[in-house]
Each structure stands twice: as structure tokens, then as C-alpha cells.
Amino acid sequence: MDYFNFREKHLFAEDCSVAELAKQYGTPLYIYSRATLERHWHAFDSAVAEHPHLICYAVKANANLAVLNLLARMGSGFDIVSGGELARVVAAGGDPAKVVFSGVGKTAAEMKMALELGIYCFNVESLAELEQLNDVAAGLSTMAPVSLRINPDVDAGTHPYISTGLKENKFGIAMNDAEAAFTRAMELPYLQVKGVDCHIGSQLTELRPFLDAMDRVLALIDRLGDKGIDIHHLDVGGGLGVTYDDETPPMPNVYASALMEKLQGRDLQLIFEPGRAIAANAGIFVTQVLYLKENAGKNFAIVDGAMNDLIRPALYGAWQKIIPVRQYRSAPKVYDVVGPVCETGDFLGKSRELSIRKGDLLAVRSSGAYGFVMSSNYNTRPRAAEVMVDASSHYVVREREKLPQLWQGEHLLP
Numbered sequence: 001m002d003y004f005n006f007r008e009k010h011l012f013a014e015d016c017s018v019a020e021l022a023k024q025y026g027t028p029l030y031i032y033s034r035a036t037l038e039r040h041w042h043a044f045d046s047a048v049a050e051h052p053h054l055i056c057y058a059v060k061a062n063a064n065l066a067v068l069n070l071l072a073r074m075g076s077g078f079d080i081v082s083g084g085e086l087a088r089v090v091a092a093g094g095d096p097a098k099v100v101f102s103g104v105g106k107t108a109a110e111m112k113m114a115l116e117l118g119i120y121c122f123n124v125e126s127l128a129e130l131e132q133l134n135d136v137a138a139g140l141s142t143m144a145p146v147s148l149r150i151n152p153d154v155d156a157g158t159h160p161y162i163s164t165g166l167k168e169n170k171f172g173i174a175m176n177d178a179e180a181a182f183t184r185a186m187e188l189p190y191l192q193v194k195g196v197d198c199h200i201g202s203q204l205t206e207l208r209p210f211l212d213a214m215d216r217v218l219a220l221i222d223r224l225g226d227k228g229i230d231i232h233h234l235d236v237g238g239g240l241g242v243t244y245d246d247e248t249p250p251m252p253n254v255y256a257s258a259l260m261e262k263l264q265g266r267d268l269q270l271i272f273e274p275g276r277a278i279a280a281n282a283g284i285f286v287t288q289v290l291y292l293k294e295n296a297g298k299n300f301a302i303v304d305g306a307m308n309d310l311i312r313p314a315l316y317g318a319w320q321k322i323i324p325v326r327q328y329r330s331a332p333k334v335y336d337v338v339g340p341v342c343e344t345g346d347f348l349g350k351s352r353e354l355s356i357r358k359g360d361l362l363a364v365r366s367s368g369a370y371g372f373v374m375s376s377n378y379n380t381r382p383r384a385a386e387v388m389v390d391a392s393s394h395y396v397v398r399e400r401e402k403l404p405q406l407w408q409g410e411h412l413l414p
């Protein structure tokens with residue numbers, strides 16, 4: 001089921017006309033669907049309803065306060081990678097007791113903040129980090145709950161920039177060093193060992209790498225058990241892919257059920273950290289055609305949205321579907337859809353067959369994850385507004401930036 005649909009040739013986001021939203025709020029514009037976010041979160045939660053679990057939405061995918069607040073209201077936990085994300089979760093009404101803290105470079109100040117707020121668990125990624133966390137916890141005379149992120153050395157079969165589970169990647173503790181790391185964690189007096197964590201990459205479209213990683217991690221949990229180290233939870237990370245084009249990733253319930261099968265007979269809480277699978281297809285990015293032009297036989301649609309707004313195509317060569325907000329019958333042409341930023345790499349899509357005119361609106365689909373959060377002010381471009389639709393209601397959940405905000409905090413020399 002899709003909450004972004006055409007009605008009489010006009011694109012709707014739930015029951016709101018996208019053209020009307022663009023008229024009211026301007027472009028470029030991010031539009032999110034509340035119903036879609038909720039449905040995707042429930043797909044995970046209901047798949048494992050019978051088993052002790054925690055769904056920790058990966059804040060990095062879309063950190064808008066309204067998005068976090070919606071998920072918090074459903075009882076979601078959160079996976080964070082910075083003190084900033086933790087502060088966002090708190091500002092959005094999220095419960096720190098349901099937060100897991102991932103990332104290879106947590107600072108002492110971030111650890112202190114997280115300990116004081118009482119987070120659920122730290123996903124520790126190195127021996128050096130274990131020692132540091134123990135010191136910070138000692139300074140607060142408190143115990144730090146820890147899980148060790150293990151790098152299982154499986155090929156996630158995804159883009160190299162977003163693959164994290166190979167031994168040459170910077171993430172996690174190598175499987176060969178895992179037992180020694182757990183032994184060390186048990187020795188450190190201010191750490192409480194709770195879990196094993198594993199995240200092998202993003203936009204995975206097959207079950208196999210997840211299941212391989214799970215097998216390796218469960219074997220580790222058994223070896224730890226033999227040493228008297230009891231593991232309370234298994235955090236399987238995020239990474240489940242979505243359909244951008246013709247990919248057919250497993251549905252969250254299929255994925256979750258496959259993992260659950262492997263857990264049969266084990267008393268392990270299961271933690272998921274989905275980001276993209278919840279947010280990507282809950283959002284579109286709307287941009288207006290400024291000019292159509294032809295250079296040496298090539299057609300360009302120059303639009304008002306750019307790589308600073310949506311960087312995935314420029315950064316990873318990622319393909320996202322681009323559709324006109326209003327469908328025409330006139331003969332389509334093939335265009336590169338490019339933005340106003342002064343970089344050859346500034347494109348939203350290449351070689352797209354489109355039937356468009358100057359002034360038309362285009363929607364870039366699947367933009368709810370790693371869209372606005374990765375935007376910048378390059379070329380001194382204010383960041384786009386974000387709107388959430390809820391049936392026929394719509395709300396600005398982040399205002400379009402105003403120019404003076406862009407140089408706030410800058411100072412002239414005396």
C-alpha cells in the first residue's frame with residue numbers, strides 16, 4: 001500500500017494534493033506521510049510481538065523532531081550515534097531508557113551525558129572505547145550497560161560506502177578478538193555486560209547476509225556462555241533495504257520472522273535498529289522545474305532542488321524515482337535532472353524520461369531517509385522546509401531556513 005498516489009493525474013500525499021502543499025509551503029520541499037511511518041514501524045513491532053524486543057529507530061535516517069515524537073508515542077526506542085541525536089530524542093519526548101548508543105567515536109562528554117540520562121545500552125566498538133567508558137562511569141560512580149559491536153566479516157552485498165560488516169571496515173570489534181574483548185569488559189568494574197551487537201551495512205536487499213551474520217553471532221554467544229558470560233540481548237542493527245527502483249527486499253515481517261526462527265529456544269531479547277526501512281518510502285522531495293535547456297543534444301531539466309538538499313544521487317550515484325506531480329500525455333523526452341549548485345556532480349537523476357514543462361513540479365520518491373538529514377547550506381542555499389501530512393491535514397515540522405540564519409554566529413574582524 002502506498003500513501004503517495006495519483007488521483008485524476010495529480011499526485012497526493014495521503015489526502016493532500018502535493019501541488020497544493022508546494023503552493024502553500026514553496027519548493028524545494030520535503031513531505032512525509034504519518035500513516036506510512038506508523039505502518040512501517042508497526043511492521044517490525046508486530047512481527048516480533050510474541051518475543052521480548054525493542055525497536056530502536058535509527059535517528060540518523062530522519063531526525064526531525066516530529067518524526068521522532070510520532071515514533072516515541074508508539075513506544076519506539078532509538079538508536080543514536082551522537083550526543084546531538086540523544087538531545088533530539090529527549091526534545092522529542094523519547095525515553096532515554098530505550099536508547100542504544102552506536103558509533104565508533106563517542107566522546108567522554110557524550111558518554112557522560114548518556115549515562116546521566118540513563119540510556120539502555122552502549123554499543124561499544126573497540127577496546128579503547130571500553131576503557132574510556134569504564135573511566136567515565138567510574139567518575140559518576142555508576143555502572144555503564146554495554147553491548148559489544150562485533151564485526152562478523154560478512155559481505156552485505158551493498159554499496160561499498162554503506163557496507164560496514166567486512167573486517168576491513170572501521171566498524172565493530174573483529175570476531176577473532178571478540179572473546180578477549182568480552183573478557184576484558186567483564187573485568188572492568190564499572191561496566192555491566194548486557195549484549196552483543198552487529199550491524200553489517202545499509203540497503204541490504206537479501207536475507208542471506210543477515211542470516212549469516214546471525215549464525216556467527218549466535219555461535220559467539222554460545223562460546224561466551226561456555227565461559228560463564230551470559231548475554232541478555234542481541235542487537236541485530238538496521239540495514240534492511242527498501243525499493244527505490246526494482247529491488248525486492250524482504251518485508252520487515254519476513255526479515256524479522258527469519259531472524260526469530262534462529263532464536264528458537266533462546267532467552268535473548270531482540271533489538272532492531274531500522275532507519276531506512278521505516279523512513280525512506282515515507283517521504284518525497286518536491287522540486288520545481290526552473291528551466292529546460294539543451295546542450296549538445298542533451299536535455300537538462302534544471303530544478304530548484306539540488307545536491308545540497310538531497311545528496312544521495314551525487315554521493316553514491318543512488319537512483320531514486322522522479323515523477324511529475326501532474327501527469328501529462330504529451331510526448332516525453334529524456335532529461336538529466338540537475339540543480340543550481342555549481343558542481344557537475346549536482347544531479348538528482350540522469351537520463352529520465354519525463355513529460356514536463358517549465359514551472360512543473362517533480363517529486364523525488366523514497367526521500368524520507370538520508371534526505372533532509374544529509375542536507376547542507378553549500379552555495380549558501382537555505383535548507384528546505386519539511387511538512388508532515390496526516391490524512392487531509394498537514395503541518396510544517398521544520399520551517400524553511402531564512403538567509404540570516406545561514407550566517408548566524410559568523411563575525412567580522414574588528
Ligand SMILES: Cc1ncc(COP(=O)(O)O)c(C=O)c1O
Nearest residue numbers: 058102202238239273274275276
Ligand atoms: C549502527 C547502525 N544502526 C542502524 C543503522 C540504520 O541503518 P538503516 O537505515 O540501513 O536501517 C545504521 C546505518 O547504517 C547504523 O550504522
Ligand SMILES: N[C@@H](CCCC[NH3+])C(=O)O
Nearest residue numbers: 060162202203312369370
Ligand atoms: N547515508 C546512506 C546510509 C548510511 C547509513 C549509515 N549507517 C544512504 O543514504 O544510503
